[in-house]
Amino acid sequence: MPSTTDLVPAPRAVDAPARRVVPLTADTTLWAAPGTGTTERWLRAVLGPALGLPLRPGPEDARDAVRLRLDRALGPEEYRLRAVAGRGVEIVGGGAAGVFWGAQTLRQLLGPEAFRRAPVRPGARYGIPHQVIEDAPRFGWRGLLLDVARHFMPKDGVLRYLDLMAAHKLNVLHFHLTDDQGWRIEIKRHPRLTEVGSWRARTKIGHRASPLWEDKPHGGYYTQDDIREIVAYAAERHITVVPEIDVPGHSQAAIAAYPELGNTDVVDTTALTVWDTWGINPNVLAPTDTTLRFYEGVFEEVLELFPSRFVHVGGDECPKDQWRISPTAQARIRELGLGDEDGLQAWFTGHFGRWLAARGRRLIGWDEILEGGLAEGAAVSSWRGYAGGIAAARAGHDVVMCPEQQVYLDHRQDAGPDEPVPIGYVRTLEDVYRFEPVPPQLTPEEARHVLGAQANLWTEVMEDPARVDYQAFPRLAAFAEVAWSDLPAPAERDFADFERRMTAHYRRLDALGVAYRPPTGPLPWQKRPGVLGRPIDGTPPDR
Structure with missing residues (x-):
C-alpha cells in the first residue's frame, strides 16, 4: 500500500496513529457539499474510471464514504484529509481549490493505478491508511x-x-x-x-x-x-x-x-x-x-x-x-x-x-x-x-x-x-x-x-x-x-528523502x-x- 511519506509535494503535517485502513470498493459512495462540485466531477470522471469505482452519490453519514466539504476557517487552498476506519475519507478545504488539492493527495495515496484511465485490476480493493493530513501551499x-x-x-x-x-x-x-x-x-x-x-x-x-x-x-x-x-x-x-x-x-x-x-x-x-x-x-x-x-x-x-x-x-x-x-x-x-x-x-x-x-x-x-x-x-x-x-x-x-x-x-x-x-x-x-x-x-x-x-x-x-x-x-x-x-x-533541504519519494512518483x-x-x-x-x-x-x- 502506498505510504503517506511518498507524497509529492510533501504535505505540511501528517498524523497516522493506527495501522488501520479505510477501504474503497464498488460500494463506496461520494457525498459532496455545495461548493465542491469541481472535485466531485473530477473524482467521478478521473479517479473512478481509473480504479473501476462508480463512486455513486450517497448520504453524508454512509459508512466508509468519501465526503467533500468546506470550512471557511481554512485558507482558500488549504485542506485537511481525514481517513478514519468505519467513517471513510473526508476532504475539507477552505475553498473549492483546497478540496481539489486534497483530492490530488487522495489519488497519490491510492497508488499508481489511480493515475491510469482504466482499471488494470478489475474488481481490486483499494484502501487509504488511517491518518490525518493537513496541508497548505507556501505560494499563491x-x-x-x-x-x-x-x-x-x-x-x-x-x-x-x-x-x-x-x-x-x-x-x-x-x-x-x-x-x-x-x-x-x-x-x-x-x-x-x-x-x-x-x-x-x-x-x-x-x-x-x-x-x-x-x-x-x-x-x-x-x-x-x-x-x-x-x-x-x-x-x-x-x-x-x-x-x-x-x-x-x-x-x-x-x-x-x-x-x-x-x-x-x-x-x-x-x-x-x-x-x-x-x-x-x-x-x-x-x-x-x-x-x-x-x-x-x-x-x-x-x-x-x-x-x-x-x-x-x-x-x-x-x-x-x-x-x-x-x-x-x-x-x-x-x-x-x-x-x-x-x-x-x-x-x-x-x-x-x-x-x-x-x-x-x-x-x-x-x-x-x-x-x-x-x-x-x-x-x-x-x-x-x-x-x-x-x-x-x-x-x-x-x-x-x-x-x-x-x-x-x-x-x-x-x-x-x-x-x-x-x-x-x-x-x-x-x-x-x-x-x-x-x-x-x-x-x-x-x-x-x-x-x-x-x-x-x-x-x-x-x-x-x-x-x-x-x-x-x-x-x-x-x-x-x-x-x-x-x-x-x-x-x-533533504534531497535524499525527495529522491526516495520520487521512486514512488516515477511509477x-x-x-x-x-x-x-x-x-x-x-x-x-x-x-x-x-x-x-x-x-x-x-x-x-x-x-
Missing part, C-alpha cells in the same frame, strides 16, 4: 510557462499538461502564445495573424549555430473555441491561464502578417516572413498610434477569452537599433519628452498597463519592463536572475520568480555528452529542488511582494511532446515541491505516460547525437 502563484510559439502544441497536449500540473498542485499556466516564430491565437478582427503568422517555412534544429534544418512547414494555432475549452478545462482544475502577447519585441510573426506594424521607415517589412531560427530578432514593433490601436484590438479579444486578473505583455529582449535610426521613433521620443529608447519602451508598456487597468486587469511582463520606469500596479516576471525581482519588490511591485539560472527547464539536466540538444546551464534535479524563490536580501515587507514562482518550458529545441516531457520531468516535480511545501533553507509518471528523464540518464531513443547545443562555457544562453 505556482506556475508553469508553456511556450507554444516556437513549437506548436496541439490542444490535446495542452489539456494533458493541465492535468499534469494539477497532479503536482500547480495553479498557473503562463501561456506563451506569440513570438517571432509563430502566432498561435485566433484574432477575428486580424485574421492574417493566423493565416500568415501561424506558419513558418522551416525550423532550425538545435541551437541557432546548428547547420541542421527541418525543411518542412511548421505551425498551427488555437481557435477561439479551442481557447475557451482550454480555459474552462483549467478552471475545473483550479488553474488560472495567463495569456502572453509579446510586445514590442519578439513580434516578427505579427509584422510578417501586417507589415505596417514594423518600422517601415528603416526596413522593408513587406519582405519579412515568420522567423525560422532562434535568438534575439532585430525586428520590433513601431511605436506608432497604428500599432497601439492594432494591439488594443488584439487585447480586447484576449480579455474576452481569458478571465485571468493578469495579462502578460512580454517586454523582454527588445533591441532598440531600429528605433535609434527611425525618424518616426525619434519624433515620438521628442514629442513625449521620453529622453531615450528605454523611455520609449516604458511608454509603450505603460500605455497597455493603463489600458488593462481601466478594464480591471493587471499587466505583468519580463523584468526588462523595469527599465525606464514601471506603472503602479504592474507586476514583474524576474527571469534574468534575482536582480529584477529584488528591484521590483523594493519598488513596491509584485514579482513572480522564474530565474533562468534555476528554473528554465529547457536547460540541460546533466553535463554528459548524451544529453539531447544541450543548451543553457546544467540544472540537475537537485539544483531545482534547492531553488529558493524569496531572495534573502528582501525584508519581510518586501518579500510579501513575491507572489510565487514559475518554471519555464521554452520549446526552441523541443520538437515534440516527448521532448517536452523529457525536459519538464522529473524537475517539474521538484519545482512543485519548492512552490507548494514549506521547505527549509536550500542547503538544509505515477509511468502510469500517466510521461516520457521523463530517468535518474540514470537518457534512454537510447531520448538522445539526439550530432545536434548542436550551446557549449558549457559559462556564458548566459539566449532566452
Whole structure:
C-alpha cells in the first residue's frame, strides 16, 4: 500500500496513529457539499474510471464514504484529509481549490493505478491508511510557462499538461502564445495573424549555430473555441491561464502578417516572413498610434477569452537599433519628452498597463519592463536572475520568480555528452529542488511582494511532446515541491528523502505516460547525437 511519506509535494503535517485502513470498493459512495462540485466531477470522471469505482452519490453519514466539504476557517487552498476506519475519507478545504488539492493527495495515496484511465485490476480493493493530513501551499502563484510559439502544441497536449500540473498542485499556466516564430491565437478582427503568422517555412534544429534544418512547414494555432475549452478545462482544475502577447519585441510573426506594424521607415517589412531560427530578432514593433490601436484590438479579444486578473505583455529582449535610426521613433521620443529608447519602451508598456487597468486587469511582463520606469500596479516576471525581482519588490511591485539560472527547464539536466540538444546551464534535479524563490536580501515587507514562482518550458529545441516531457520531468516535480511545501533553507533541504519519494512518483509518471528523464540518464531513443547545443562555457544562453 502506498505510504503517506511518498507524497509529492510533501504535505505540511501528517498524523497516522493506527495501522488501520479505510477501504474503497464498488460500494463506496461520494457525498459532496455545495461548493465542491469541481472535485466531485473530477473524482467521478478521473479517479473512478481509473480504479473501476462508480463512486455513486450517497448520504453524508454512509459508512466508509468519501465526503467533500468546506470550512471557511481554512485558507482558500488549504485542506485537511481525514481517513478514519468505519467513517471513510473526508476532504475539507477552505475553498473549492483546497478540496481539489486534497483530492490530488487522495489519488497519490491510492497508488499508481489511480493515475491510469482504466482499471488494470478489475474488481481490486483499494484502501487509504488511517491518518490525518493537513496541508497548505507556501505560494499563491505556482506556475508553469508553456511556450507554444516556437513549437506548436496541439490542444490535446495542452489539456494533458493541465492535468499534469494539477497532479503536482500547480495553479498557473503562463501561456506563451506569440513570438517571432509563430502566432498561435485566433484574432477575428486580424485574421492574417493566423493565416500568415501561424506558419513558418522551416525550423532550425538545435541551437541557432546548428547547420541542421527541418525543411518542412511548421505551425498551427488555437481557435477561439479551442481557447475557451482550454480555459474552462483549467478552471475545473483550479488553474488560472495567463495569456502572453509579446510586445514590442519578439513580434516578427505579427509584422510578417501586417507589415505596417514594423518600422517601415528603416526596413522593408513587406519582405519579412515568420522567423525560422532562434535568438534575439532585430525586428520590433513601431511605436506608432497604428500599432497601439492594432494591439488594443488584439487585447480586447484576449480579455474576452481569458478571465485571468493578469495579462502578460512580454517586454523582454527588445533591441532598440531600429528605433535609434527611425525618424518616426525619434519624433515620438521628442514629442513625449521620453529622453531615450528605454523611455520609449516604458511608454509603450505603460500605455497597455493603463489600458488593462481601466478594464480591471493587471499587466505583468519580463523584468526588462523595469527599465525606464514601471506603472503602479504592474507586476514583474524576474527571469534574468534575482536582480529584477529584488528591484521590483523594493519598488513596491509584485514579482513572480522564474530565474533562468534555476528554473528554465529547457536547460540541460546533466553535463554528459548524451544529453539531447544541450543548451543553457546544467540544472540537475537537485539544483531545482534547492531553488529558493524569496531572495534573502528582501525584508519581510518586501518579500510579501513575491507572489510565487514559475518554471519555464521554452520549446526552441523541443520538437515534440516527448521532448517536452523529457525536459519538464522529473524537475517539474521538484519545482512543485519548492512552490507548494514549506521547505527549509536550500542547503538544509533533504534531497535524499525527495529522491526516495520520487521512486514512488516515477511509477505515477509511468502510469500517466510521461516520457521523463530517468535518474540514470537518457534512454537510447531520448538522445539526439550530432545536434548542436550551446557549449558549457559559462556564458548566459539566449532566452
